[in-house]
Structure formats: structure tokens, C-alpha cells
Amino acid sequence: MPLQKLMSRLGETGAECALIESPVNRRYFTGFHSSAGMLLVSADRAVHLLDFRYFEMAKQAAARPGLQTRQARDFLAAAREVCREWGISSLGIEAQWQPVARATRLEKELPCQVVWDGKLDRLIGELRAVKTPEERNKIAAAQQVTEAAFVHALNRIRPGVTERTLTAEIDCFFRREGAELAFETICVAGPNSSLPHGEPSAYQVQPGDFITFDMGAKLDGYCSDMTRTVALGKVKPEQRRIYGAVLEAQTAVLARLKAGMTGKDGDAIAREIISREGFGECFGHGTGHSVGLEIHESPCLNTADETILRPGMVVTVEPGIYLEGRFGVRIEDMVAVEEDGVYNFTAVDKTLLEL
Ligand code: ZN
Ligand code: ZN
Numbered sequence: 001m002p003l004q005k006l007m008s009r010l011g012e013t014g015a016e017c018a019l020i021e022s023p024v025n026r027r028y029f030t031g032f033h034s035s036a037g038m039l040l041v042s043a044d045r046a047v048h049l050l051d052f053r054y055f056e057m058a059k060q061a062a063a064r065p066g067l068q069t070r071q072a073r074d075f076l077a078a079a080r081e082v083c084r085e086w087g088i089s090s091l092g093i094e095a096q097w098q099p100v101a102r103a104t105r106l107e108k109e110l111p112c113q114v115v116w117d118g119k120l121d122r123l124i125g126e127l128r129a130v131k132t133p134e135e136r137n138k139i140a141a142a143q144q145v146t147e148a149a150f151v152h153a154l155n156r157i158r159p160g161v162t163e164r165t166l167t168a169e170i171d172c173f174f175r176r177e178g179a180e181l182a183f184e185t186i187c188v189a190g191p192n193s194s195l196p197h198g199e200p201s202a203y204q205v206q207p208g209d210f211i212t213f214d215m216g217a218k219l220d221g222y223c224s225d226m227t228r229t230v231a232l233g234k235v236k237p238e239q240r241r242i243y244g245a246v247l248e249a250q251t252a253v254l255a256r257l258k259a260g261m262t263g264k265d266g267d268a269i270a271r272e273i274i275s276r277e278g279f280g281e282c283f284g285h286g287t288g289h290s291v292g293l294e295i296h297e298s299p300c301l302n303t304a305d306e307t308i309l310r311p312g313m314v315v316t317v318e319p320g321i322y323l324e325g326r327f328g329v330r331i332e333d334m335v336a337v338e339e340d341g342v343y344n345f346t347a348v349d350k351t352l353l354e355l
Contacts (some may be wrong), residue, residue, distance in 0.1 A: 003029045003046055003064055005127055010043050013119040016094030017042045019079060019106070020125035022097045024293050025124055027221055032061050037306075038075040040082050049078045062209070076109055088112050092120035125298055129290060130312040133351070135222065136336060139291065139314055140177065143345045145217040149173040150228060150348060152189075157355050159207055163187045163200040164285060174217045174315070182216035182223035183295045194328040196285055196320060207233035210243075210327045217296060223295045225316050226346055227332030230353040233296060239329075242279070242321050243352050246329045249273040249319040250350070254333065258341050263288075263305030270319040271303070278320045287318040291334055298300055313337045314345075 010018060020026055020039040027033045029041070034054040038046050049072040050058050050165030058069045072078035083091065093106060095116035109112040126321065130140065149170045156169050167187045174181060189199040190209040195216075205211060205273035209232050216225040229243065231298060245325070249270040257266050267287040274283045291314050301315060315337065320330030333346035 001007070001064065002127055002132070003041070003067060005289060006041055006123070007043055007066065008094075009123060009127075010041065013092045013115070013257055014117075015115045016091045017083070017088045017090070017112075018092045018120050020094060020100075020124075022061075022094055025094065025097075025128075028124075028128055028293055030067060031064060032058050034058070036075070038072075038079055038081060040086075042086055042088065045086070045143035047082055049075050049082075051075075058313050066144065076106075080110055083110055083112050084282040090115055092116070093190050094121055094124070096121040120168070128292060129298060129307075130182045130216065130310055131292060131314050131336070132312075134313075135292065136314070138220050139224060139334070140345050142217045142219040143226065145174060145177045145179045145219055146215055146224045146226050147346070147348050148177070150213060150226065151218065152231065153213060154353070154355065157205060157211065157230070159232065160204045162202050162204055163189055163192065163211075164202060166205075166213075167200040170213070170215055177217070177219075179217035182225060182291075186212065186214035186227075188212050188328075189232075191327065192323055194322040194324055194326055196322060196328065196330065205232050208235060210235070210239060210329060212328060212330055214330065214332065216291075216297060218295075221293055223291050223293070223317075224345070225291050225332060225334050226332045226348065227318055227320075228350070228353075229329045229331060229347060231232065231354055232355060234354055235352070238328060240352065242323070242327075243329050245274060245277040245279060245285045246319055246321050246331050247350055247352075250317055250331045250333070253319070254335065254342060254344065256313075257309070257335070259309055259311045259335065259337050259339050262302045263299045263307050263309065263315075264303060264319075266301040266309065266315075267303055267305075268316070270301075274319060274321060282321045282323060284322070285320070287319055288332075291316050299309060309337045311338050 316334030322328035
């Protein structure tokens with residue numbers, strides 16, 4: 001359990017207690033989502049402070065061993081009380097998340113030393129990077145909704161349909177399935193497909209266009225992420241060649257990625273193949289990122305990340321080639337890193353679809 005892991009490793013941060021306020025980290029450790037609240041964790045106990053709006057829901061939520069829930073109107077006053085009650089002398093806070101104004105206020109108003117040296121953030125990041133089997137199941141469930149929405153959108157592709165209409169079809173599908181959007185759906189067609197993160201427009205899909213969908217459902221707090229590029233009608237030989245190069249790079253990473261490699265090693269596999277094909281300059285983003293409670297987590301597969309990949313990390317593999325003003329191709333799967341390879345959450349076929 002994440003909370004027990006935090007308790008047992010808290011000593012590494014040099015602080016006696018952790019004060020966690022970010023909704024995503026509180027959800028990670030408590031399993032409960034609320035827009036506001038405060039979680040205090042020491043080596044042997046934890047208390048989640050919630051206000052009236054969430055207290056009843058929290059009482060109904062599944063209990064976590066070692067976690068107590070208290071109702072509070074003024075979180076800071078309640079935290080002060082907990083610090084006194086537990087005899088806390090040093091308290092670590094989320095340095096990378098807390099605004100400076102908030103951190104200085106905590107420093108001023110709490111009866112102990114407030115530490116914001118980034119050590120707590122690093123520990124939480126390390127814990128969150130390796131997903132539990134329960135988290136993996138949630139990510140898999142989110143990915144299933146994403147794939148069903150993709151098939152739904154494919155059935156609506158015809159000459160004249162706009163990027164916006166296809167996007168709306170996907171977004172509505174997610175909502176009907178009880179999912180949220182893990183991120184703003186990307187649907188870019190024809191010349192717009194050269195924009196890796198283009199915004200869906202009123203552009204009408206034409207025969208011979210590539211259409212790139214980058215989409216992900218968020219279900220029960222967990223994100224999924226998938227990109228597919230398909231064509232309306234027959235494509236030209238150049239388009240086919242570029243699709244082939246991206247697919248070769250993407251499948252090479254999937255075949256060779258495993259625990260013990262760094263994010264940089266993973267990225268290099270894709271980059272070498274795309275460069276060899278002569279399109280190195282047209283692949284201007286990293287090969288992948290971690291996915292979990294947030295759509296972009298660490299570590300990443302890129303030219304700089306030297307984090308060693310460990311079993312249980314969930315990363316995307318998404319190389320692309322973009323020819324400015326003409327067209328682009330990106331293919332993205334989401335995988336779990338394992339000892340000897342990867343487990344692929346993505347089942348949608350990658351053969352070039354010419355609809
Ligand atoms: Zn994506
Ligand atoms: Zn992605």
C-alpha cells in the first residue's frame with residue numbers, strides 16, 4: 001500500500017512528518033479525491049483532514065489501514081493541533097507543488113520546522129512511478145474505454161466530417177462510459193496533422209488525408225493515452241513510407257524496452273531508426289512519458305532522462321514524424337515495464353488503415 005510505503009520511508013526525507021495538500025497526491029495515498037484537504041503522515045500514523053463537503057463521502061469510502069479521517073473547518077488550525085498532539089518538530093511539504101506564498105505561511109503558522117527542500121517530492125515521485133497491481137488494473141480499464149471510443153470515431157469518418165465533430169464524438173463517448181478526459185482530445189487531419197498538439201478545427205477531412213487521434217479516458221482517477229494515425233482513402237507512397245518508418249521505430253522500442261534501461265536508452269531506439277530514415281529533424285519531441293493519476297508523469301523516454309526504468313512503471317511509446325504544412329504521423333501505445341520486456345495495454349491494430 002502506498003501509504004505504508006510512505007510511512008516506512010519517511011525517514012529518508014529527514015522530516016518527521018509529511019504534510020500533503022495536492023489533490024493528486026492525497027488521492028494516491030488515501031484513495032479519496034477532494035478538491036481541498038490536508039494529509040499528515042508520520043512514521044506510524046496518518047490523518048486526512050477534510051471539510052464538511054467531503055466528510056460524509058470519506059466516511060463511506062473504503063477504509064485504509066493506519067488512516068484516520070477528521071473533519072476540519074480551518075485546515076491550518078487543525079494541522080497545528082495535529083503537530084502538537086503528535087509532538088512533531090519537523091514537517092516536510094510538497095516543495096514542487098506549493099506556491100511560495102503558501103509555503104511561507106505554513107512556515108510562519110505551524111509550530112515546527114517546515115522543510116521544503118524537495119526531498120518529499122522526490123520520495124513521492126519514486127513511489128508513484130511504480131504502479132501497484134491495483135493501479136495497473138485501473139489504467140487497463142481506462143485504456144479499454146479509450147479503445148472503444150476510437151472504434152466509435154472510426155465509424156464516423158467520411159469526407160467532409162470536421163476534426164471538431166470527431167473530437168466531440170470521442171469526448172461524448174467517454175462521458176457516457178462514466179469517464180473523464182485524461183487530456184484535451186487531439187484530432188488533426190490533412191495539413192493539420194503535422195501539428196503534434198494541434199487543436200481540433202472546422203477543417204473537413206478530405207480523401208488522401210491522414211487523421212491523427214491522440215486520446216485518453218480517465219477512469220476512477222487513472223489516465224490512459226493512445227495515438228493512432230489513419231487515412232481516409234488511399235495514401236501516396238511518401239505517406240506510406242513515413243507511416244512505415246514511425247511504425248518501425250515504435251515497434252522497435254516495444255520489442256527492446258525493459259527494466260534496467262534508462263529513459264534515454266528507450267528514446268534512442270526510436271530516434272536512431274527515424275534518423276536513419278532521414279527524418280531525425282522531423283521528430284521534435286520525446287518518445288514517451290509515464291502515465292498514472294496524471295497524464296504526464298515521470299520518468300520520461302527522452303534525450304535527457306537518465307532514470308533507470310523499473311518493473312511496474314507505466315510509460316507511453318509515441319514516436320512521430322511531422323512534415324511542416326503537409327502531414328504528420330504519430331503512433332502511441334501505453335506499456336508497463338517488466339523485467340524482460342513490456343506488457344502492452346494497447347490492443348488496437350497498427351496496420352495502416354485506409355478507410
Ligand atoms: Zn497521447
Ligand atoms: Zn502521450
